[in-house]
Amino acid sequence: xxxxxxxxxxxxxxxxxxxxxxxxxxxxxxxxxxxxxxxxxxxxxxxxxxxxxxxxxxxxxxxxxxxxxxxxxxxxxxxxxxxxxxxxxxxxxxxxxxxxxxxxxxxxxxxxx
Amino acid sequence: xxxxxxxxxxxxxxxxxxxxxxxxxxxxxxxxxxxxxxxxxxxxxxxxxxxxxxxxxxxxxxxxxxxxxxxxxxxxxxxxxxxxxxxxxxxxxxxxxxxxxxxxxxxxxxxxx
Numbered sequence: 001x002x003x004x005x006x007x008x009x010x011x012x013x014x015x016x017x018x019x020x021x022x023x024x025x026x027x028x029x030x031x032x033x034x035x036x037x038x039x040x041x042x043x044x045x046x047x048x049x050x051x052x053x054x055x056x057x058x059x060x061x062x063x064x065x066x067x068x069x070x071x072x073x074x075x076x077x078x079x080x081x082x083x084x085x086x087x088x089x090x091x092x093x094x095x096x097x098x099x100x101x102x103x104x105x106x107x108x109x110x111x112x113x
Numbered sequence: 114x115x116x117x118x119x120x121x122x123x124x125x126x127x128x129x130x131x132x133x134x135x136x137x138x139x140x141x142x143x144x145x146x147x148x149x150x151x152x153x154x155x156x157x158x159x160x161x162x163x164x165x166x167x168x169x170x171x172x173x174x175x176x177x178x179x180x181x182x183x184x185x186x187x188x189x190x191x192x193x194x195x196x197x198x199x200x201x202x203x204x205x206x207x208x209x210x211x212x213x214x215x216x217x218x219x220x221x222x223x224x225x226x
Contacts, residue, residue, distance in 0.1 A: 032212060044158070044203060044216040051212065059213055090157070097212035099146040104157040 002027040004105040006091050012111045013081050021076040021108050023091030031093040033074040034102060035066055038088040050074060051097075086112045115140045115208040119217035126224050132176075132191040132198065134220050139185060140208030147180055147187035148214075152201040161202075162189070194224045 005024045013019060025031055035047040037060075048066035050056045056066045063082060067075045074091055091105040119136040126132060138147060147164040164180040164187055165171050171178055176191045187204060204217040 034212075034214075043218040044205075046214055046216075049212045057212070059210075098207055099163060101148075101160045101163065102214065104159065106157055 002031075002093070002103065004091060004093060004103060006089075006105040006108050008108060009106070010109040010111075012113065015083055015112055016080050019076075019078050019081050019085070019110070021089055021110070023074040023076075023105055025072045025074075025093045028072075028093065028095075030071055032096060032100075033068060034092040034094070035074065035076050036090040036092060036104075037062065038090065039084075040087060042087070044090065047076070081112045083112050086110055115142075115145075115206050115210075115213070115215040117204050117206050117215055117217035119202075119204040120220045121218055123221045123223060126194045126222070128196055128224055128226055129193050132189070132194045132222065134189040134202055134204075134222065136178075136187045136189065136204035136217060137185050138187065138204075138206045138208070140206060142208040145206055145208040147178075148205040148207070149176070149178060149187070149189050150203045150205055150216075152203065152219075154200070158203065194222075196224050196226065198222055199224045 003026045007022045033050045036044045038044050046059045050068040064078045089108045092102040094100040094102045116139045120134050149162040150158045151161045152158040162178050167182045178187050178189050180187050201219050201221050203219045206215045
């Protein structure tokens with residue numbers, strides 16, 4: 001069975017500090033991977049997707065970057081956090097795009113002070 | 114770009130009454146897919162329903178929805194609400210970008226005895 005793990009569970013960070021959030025998928029080879037962000041009271045907004053190692057496409061510009069260093073790993077990062085980065089970050093995977101179901105991880109709660 | 118509009122905010126119902134959550138969408142892509150994802154508190158979002166062909170009803174766990182391309186709609190319905198249906202419901206669209214998923218703002222359904 002496939003499992004999706006995100007780390008950390010929660011972070012409290014200062015404005016201007018760096019950030020790295022991680023996501024690992026086990027039990028599935030070459031999945032499509034996605035990062036989503038949800039501001040408090042807001043909708044789920046897709047940030048990035050990746051269909052293969054080393055390739056990441058940006059969907060929304062939020063002064064964040066993403067990388068896929070391994071087939072099963074997806075990293076979200078920034079060198080300087082903004083207050084507006086606060087929210088809930090979800091990683092997801094799917095077999096493909098289009099009609100394929102996306103499977104979401106447990107998420108990371110980020111608070112920027 | 115793609116957009117999704119759904120019943121916003123909070124919908125409160127008494128157990129046993131019918132559920133109707135509206136979802137309309139905009140996309141230039143003729144072969145779009147629509148989804149309903151459900152997000153229970155302290156769980157990850159998961160797929161409840163996915164659209165089929167135009168005017169065909171899809172059902173899962175007592176919920177059903179029909180894609181109507183003529184009206185760009187994919188409303189979620191259930192004949193009789195249960196307490197366990199209380200959750201956050203998202204309508205989502207896979208339209209002009211094969212790996213892009215656009216979510217609506219979400220509807221909180223609260224079912225009371």
